[in-house]
Amino acid sequence: MTATIQPPRSGNPSSGKPSSGRIAPKYRRSGGSKGNFEMLAWLFMRLSGVVLVVLIFGHLTVNLLVGEGIHAIDFGFVAGKWADPFWQFWDLAMLWLAMLHGTNGVRTIINDYAEKDATRLWLKIVLYAATTVIIVLGTLVIFTFNPCPVANGVQLPGGFCPAP
DSSP: OOOOOOOOOSSOTTTTOOOOSSOOGGGOOOOOSSTTHHHHHHHHHHHHHHHHHHHHHHHHIIIIISTTGGGGOSHHHHHHHHTSHHHHHHHHHHHHHHHHHHHHHHHHHHHHHOOSHHHHHHHHHHHHHHHHHHHHHHHHHHHHOOSSOEETTEESSOSSSOOO
8 A cells, every 4th residue: 555645735625625736825925025125134244244354354463463462552552543544444344344244133133033023123223223323433433533632731641642
């Protein structure tokens, strides 16, 4: 005696109606309302990951391997680096890409694990607000950093700033 396994059908076997052999319409894929956003987010994760690897290894090489290594990292080292627009934009690109890459990853986790729509909405609001605050503050720090501030006619902190 040989048993044959029948492929699943969209018809209801208990109703006695013959099925057409097609997949039930409720299981058909549609374009959806999200459009290409998820595909673009997936692509962004891959591309930003590759760029971040280059940016991070360049950052680590310059900060830890060139010159005196970790012993040279202090306020003056950062001030000297950020005096050059190249390093400002390097660190800015690293900040923006890392924050957007991480935000996209956490957004995906929220979508996967938050069951209620209201919970998902509030978690995303908190995520986007935190991301915006960190990106704005980080960008301001990079571009408004003054290594030789003057307070009440006195330069702070002394040592490596030129005399007025």
